[in-house]
Amino acid sequence: GAVVSQHPSWVICKSGTSVKIECRSLDFQATTMFWYRQFPKQSLMLMATSNEGSKATYEQGVEKDKFLINHASLTLSTLTVTSAHPEDSSFYICSAWGSAGKETQYFGPGTRLLVL
């Protein structure tokens, strides 16, 4: 139980295009989803927290117009990187918190984004 999926796992795009990453909780309802960014050999950096049906809360320094987050249902959150640039290339991880129990976040497998 407590499985979180992310799609796509890999994406390469041209500079200036937008990319959407989906995060789904497969067997539980996620009242809250988190989006992280991770650089190689570094820790996870929280970008934003999204609660179902409400606007996301962004961490300081994260551009909300650049990283659009939608949490329209209890099982789906999306992160859209708008007008992507090479510096947006990174590993993006989502996690979900909800009815799975164990009082912790469950993580998706991550999405590698490469912007050319």
Add this chain to the structure above:
Amino acid sequence: AQTVTQSQPEMSVQEAETVTLSCTYDTSESDYYLFWYKQPPSRQMILVIRQEAYKQQNATENRFSVNFQKAAKSFSLKISDSQLGDAAMYFCAYRKEYGNKLVFGAGTILRVKS
């Protein structure tokens, strides 16, 4: 604000040996949760072990155990009988009792030698 410190960027252990990863944290809360997560080369975050601060007994999960010292704000992870599959980056994390946001340490890369 709460902080989590992992002072060992890298550790090595011989297969079948025991290794301890260190973690200290800073909080003014009395009740909270502490976690160790493993991130193997696949980069999938895996929960290894969880400790509730109100519990005096140290958590154990098979070969993984913790040494939780609340007064010292220390939460180390001991891996016994290390296996090649234990090679990964390990993150210590803190969560308030009433909250769902995790505060992560910088991570420790564990290498297992055969």
